[in-house]
Amino acid sequence: MIPRTMLNFQIRRSIATSHLNSRSSVEAIETKATYYQEQIDKYQDDEKPSNWNESKPYNSIPGPKPWPIVGNIWRFFYGEFKGKNMAEISKHLRNTYGDIVVLNKLIGIPDKVFLYNAEDIEKMHRNEGLWPQRDALHSILYYRTVLRKDIFQDKPGLTAMQGQDWFKFRTVVNPILMQPRTTIKYVGQMDTIADDFLRQIHRLYEINPEMPEDFELLINKWTLESITFLAIDKRIGCLEDHPTEEIQTFLASTVGVFKQMYKLDVLPSLWKVYSTKDWKLFVKHMDFITNTLLKYVDEAFQSVKDNPEIKDKFNKSIFDKFLELDRKVAITMAIDMMTGGIDTTSKTFAATLYFLSTNQGPQTKLREELKMLMPNKNTPITAEILEKAKYLKAAIKESTRLAPIAVGNMRKTQKALVLSGYQIPKGVDLLSGAIALHHDDKQFKDSKKYMPERFLRTTTCEYSVKNTNPFVFLPFGFGSRSCVGKRLANLELEIALAKIVRNYYLDWKRPEMKFNTTLIYGTADPLRYHLRAVED
Numbered sequence: 001m002i003p004r005t006m007l008n009f010q011i012r013r014s015i016a017t018s019h020l021n022s023r024s025s026v027e028a029i030e031t032k033a034t035y036y037q038e039q040i041d042k043y044q045d046d047e048k049p050s051n052w053n054e055s056k057p058y059n060s061i062p063g064p065k066p067w068p069i070v071g072n073i074w075r076f077f078y079g080e081f082k083g084k085n086m087a088e089i090s091k092h093l094r095n096t097y098g099d100i101v102v103l104n105k106l107i108g109i110p111d112k113v114f115l116y117n118a119e120d121i122e123k124m125h126r127n128e129g130l131w132p133q134r135d136a137l138h139s140i141l142y143y144r145t146v147l148r149k150d151i152f153q154d155k156p157g158l159t160a161m162q163g164q165d166w167f168k169f170r171t172v173v174n175p176i177l178m179q180p181r182t183t184i185k186y187v188g189q190m191d192t193i194a195d196d197f198l199r200q201i202h203r204l205y206e207i208n209p210e211m212p213e214d215f216e217l218l219i220n221k222w223t224l225e226s227i228t229f230l231a232i233d234k235r236i237g238c239l240e241d242h243p244t245e246e247i248q249t250f251l252a253s254t255v256g257v258f259k260q261m262y263k264l265d266v267l268p269s270l271w272k273v274y275s276t277k278d279w280k281l282f283v284k285h286m287d288f289i290t291n292t293l294l295k296y297v298d299e300a301f302q303s304v305k306d307n308p309e310i311k312d313k314f315n316k317s318i319f320d321k322f323l324e325l326d327r328k329v330a331i332t333m334a335i336d337m338m339t340g341g342i343d344t345t346s347k348t349f350a351a352t353l354y355f356l357s358t359n360q361g362p363q364t365k366l367r368e369e370l371k372m373l374m375p376n377k378n379t380p381i382t383a384e385i386l387e388k389a390k391y392l393k394a395a396i397k398e399s400t401r402l403a404p405i406a407v408g409n410m411r412k413t414q415k416a417l418v419l420s421g422y423q424i425p426k427g428v429d430l431l432s433g434a435i436a437l438h439h440d441d442k443q444f445k446d447s448k449k450y451m452p453e454r455f456l457r458t459t460t461c462e463y464s465v466k467n468t469n470p471f472v473f474l475p476f477g478f479g480s481r482s483c484v485g486k487r488l489a490n491l492e493l494e495i496a497l498a499k500i501v502r503n504y505y506l507d508w509k510r511p512e513m514k515f516n517t518t519l520i521y522g523t524a525d526p527l528r529y530h531l532r533a534v535e536d
């Protein structure tokens with residue numbers, strides 16, 4: 001018998017080191033996954049932690065008391081949660097009930113246990129098991145597994161899969177998306193796309209140095225252009241002066257689909273009971289995105305077939321590698337990359353621009369670093385420049401501290417745990433209170449202050465992030481289920497931010513920005529920052 005720890009190690013190693021790019025490799029993963037499933041089944045225990053019996057029962061965890069029939073749902077309409085977004089509700093729960101809080105009886109939504117104690121969050125992740133589980137958005141799940149089963153079949157995508165199926169898919173995708181050498185290969189292309197983004201910013205600047213009301217739409221165009229290039233090797237022309245009608249609809253659908261997911265998955269909605277207007281609009285957007293991507297993937301597939309130039313291993317793109325696996329993997333991943341990589345990267349970028357516009361000290365330091373690394377305003381960005389740009393990276397990290405895209409990280413318990421002295425059975429949804437902790441002075445000194453220095457290795461004072469439990473700050477999640485696009489997102493963000501700050505002084509002349517949570521957390525007011533060109 002293999003001890004559980006050894007089994008965990010073997011599987012983690014296999015996820016981390018697989019270099020799989022052929023059908024036989026996929027079969028090998030199948031065999032391996034089945035083997036590991038058998039081993040895991042043997043060890044699926046319902047055993048309880050040793051301190052279980054001395055711990056307080058689950059139903060005594062503090063939290064708002066549900067009312068008969070209406071449970072706790074009424075609080076969102078008339079009670080303490082009315083008008084609050086999820087970030088505010090999370091902070092309110094902590095302030096009112098303490099470091100562990102249960103929000104239950106939400107009618108059709110499983111209980112959520114909020115964790116505000118770093119040790120509990122660490123325990124949640126350390127016990128997440130080999131195949132960590134995070135609930136999928138039900139709208140996406142239904143669309144992919146029922147409505148468009150014709151396309152997704154047994155592969156509804158990383159965001160929607162669980163258990164062994166998720167493991168197999170993730171094992172195939174990890175070496176393609178997560179290796180540093182993949183990221184390096186795309187520096188030049190991302191630099192070119194960022195140049196087009198900058199050209200559009202310059203056009204706006206010439207009209208008015210204060211950016212327009214809908215500036216975030218331009219950010220969305222840039223992230224969409226970048227992610228489609230990364231996913232399917234195609235420049236779709238979002239950043240051109242006059243994008244085609246197809247691209248305009250594609251962009252509108254990607255923006256629209258996130259709005260619909262918020263209405264269907266976060267706000268109370270009857271779409272599971274009958275086909276509401278919001279559901280129909282969601283399906284319309286999803287169909288347009290899926291069908292357009294299908295068309296692009298098939299065109300690219302055909303062109304690879306017609307021009308079978310032999311590329312060496314280093315020159316193969318992400319898309320080449322997906323296609324080598326099969327067309328379905330390429331489509332599923334393109335859609336997953338769109339779903340996971342547009343709003344998240346856009347909102348992080350918007351927040352970073354806002355924080356730099358309102359914090360001239362850090363902005364000047366960043367520009368000084370960039371001037372050293374990029375002697376000319378249009379010096380192309382290289383991997384070496386990015387490697388050396390420590391303040392640039394710190395500036396982005398500090399934005400993800402003040403404005404993380406997720407209110408917290410979620411995991412379903414894979415076995416019984418004791419957290420803060422309470423019994424937590426297997427199968428309960430735990431949610432870390434990341435935003436509440438990121439904004440807590442006990443975790444980060446002067447937590448409201450934008451201070452990239454916190455993330456510099458050279459900082460040793462009380463502001464350093466080294467003083468904080470690392471499980472408090474996990475903007476891309478944790479472990480084997482963490483963000484698969486982390487490296488690509490950082491690449492996009494670093495290149496575009498370096499270009500903007502090297503070329504323009506940023507300023508903010510409007511009232512303080514509001515932040516809000518819809519599907520994700522981020523800037524809520526128009527990003528109307530001012531620009532002034534840097535001369536040298």
Ligand code: HEM
Pocket residue numbers: 134158159170227336337338340341342344345348405406409410474475476477478479480481482483484485486488489490
């Ligand atoms: C700044 C930008 C981004 C942030 C802050 C972010 C953050 C996250 C977080 C917090 C998770 C959940 C991790 C966990 O549960 O441990 C996640 C998952 C995911 N992200 Fe990202 N993300 C970003 C950009 C991207 C990009 C560019 C892509 C596209 C390649 C992407 C694709 C995904 C996918 C597919 C998952 C699901 C992974 C799985 O369940 O196996 N993300 N991301």
